[in-house]
Amino acid sequence: MRLVFAGTPEVAVPALDTLLSSARHEVAAVVTRPDARAGRGRKLAPSPVAERAAEEGIEVLKPAKPGDAEFLARLREIAPDCCPVVAYGALLPKRALEVPRHGWVNLHFSLLPAWRGAAPVQHALLAGDEVTGASTFRIGEGLDDGPVYGVVTEEVRRTDTSGDLLTRLALAGAGLLGATMDGIADGTLEPKPQPAEGVSLAPKLTVEDARIDWSAPALRIDRVVRGCSPAPGAWTLFRGERLKVRALAPDAEAAPLPSGELRVGKHSVHVGTGSQPVALEWVQPQGKKPMAAADWARGLRLADGARLGE
CATH class of the missing domain: 3.10.25.10 (Formyl transferase, C-terminal domain)
Structure with a gap:
C-alpha cells in the first residue's frame, strides 16, 4: 500500500522504521508537528520523526493544523491508501480522515477501551495496572473510540517508569502496526467495534x-x-x-x-x-x-x- 505516516516524538520512530523496511508498503510522505523550540538555546528543531524521514529522503509535511487547505490538497495529490499514525499530537478533521480509502490507523499505547486519551501509559502506572499493551484502531471523530484491528499485551514490571514502559510498547507496537498494514492490504483484517464496558480516560498529566x-x-x-x-x-x-x-x-x-x-x-x-x-x-x-x-x-x-x- 501507499502510505503517509503521521507521528512526532521519538516513540513513533520504531513504527516508522518498521514500515520503511517493509517490501509491501511505500511510505510516500510523513506528516509531523511543526518545528519546536528545544534545548538550552531554545532553537527551532525538527521532530524526531521529521529527522528520520529526512534521512531517508522522504517528503515531510508540517501543517500548523491538519485541516489547512494547502495540506489537504497535497495529501490528496499523494493519494495514500492508508495513513498510519503514532503519537502525531493533533486532532484530525473529517476532511483529512476521508482522504485515504483505508482511513487513518492509529497505534495507541493501551488495551482499548481502557485509557483513551493523551497519556495512557502514565495512567496505567498510576492505576497500578499489572498488564497493559498497545492497540491499532481506525480513527473516527471520537476520542480513541474507533474499531480495533489488533492488540499486543505487555506486563508492567515492578520498577517500570512510564518512560521504560513506553519504550517497550513502542517496539512491540511497531510490529503490530506493520502486521495491521499487511492485513489491511490483504483484505484479511477487519476492525471490530470496541466494547461499551471498560472505558477509562487518560488525559494529559498536569504539573x-x-x-x-x-x-x-x-x-x-x-x-x-x-x-x-x-x-x-x-x-x-x-x-x-x-x-x-x-x-x-x-x-x-x-x-x-x-x-x-x-x-x-x-x-x-x-x-x-x-x-x-x-x-x-x-x-x-x-x-x-x-x-x-x-x-x-x-x-x-x-x-x-x-x-x-x-
Whole structure:
C-alpha cells in the first residue's frame, strides 16, 4: 500500500522504521508537528520523526493544523491508501480522515477501551495496572473510540517508569502496526467495534497531578513517581522550592516516620508517608542536575526532622 505516516516524538520512530523496511508498503510522505523550540538555546528543531524521514529522503509535511487547505490538497495529490499514525499530537478533521480509502490507523499505547486519551501509559502506572499493551484502531471523530484491528499485551514490571514502559510498547507496537498494514492490504483484517464496558480516560498529566502528597500510602506515592517519570516529573516542596523526586523505593523494614518527615543516614534518606516510609534514591533540586538523595542531604547538612512538602 501507499502510505503517509503521521507521528512526532521519538516513540513513533520504531513504527516508522518498521514500515520503511517493509517490501509491501511505500511510505510516500510523513506528516509531523511543526518545528519546536528545544534545548538550552531554545532553537527551532525538527521532530524526531521529521529527522528520520529526512534521512531517508522522504517528503515531510508540517501543517500548523491538519485541516489547512494547502495540506489537504497535497495529501490528496499523494493519494495514500492508508495513513498510519503514532503519537502525531493533533486532532484530525473529517476532511483529512476521508482522504485515504483505508482511513487513518492509529497505534495507541493501551488495551482499548481502557485509557483513551493523551497519556495512557502514565495512567496505567498510576492505576497500578499489572498488564497493559498497545492497540491499532481506525480513527473516527471520537476520542480513541474507533474499531480495533489488533492488540499486543505487555506486563508492567515492578520498577517500570512510564518512560521504560513506553519504550517497550513502542517496539512491540511497531510490529503490530506493520502486521495491521499487511492485513489491511490483504483484505484479511477487519476492525471490530470496541466494547461499551471498560472505558477509562487518560488525559494529559498536569504539573499539579505530579505533586507528591506525603500523607498518601507509600504504594500510591511510588506509582506517582514512576508514572510521572520522565514527564512531567514528580515533585515536592522543600524549604519553599520545588524538589523533583526522580526515584524512590518503599522500605517495609524502616522504622515509622510522620508523613513528610526525613530521617537522614550516612548513605540513605527516608521520608515518612501515610503508611511505611520510603527511601529517597534520586532527587533534583530546582535549577540543578539529578543527584543521589544521600549526596543532596549531605550537601545541605540535613538532620533528622527536616520535612518535605512545605
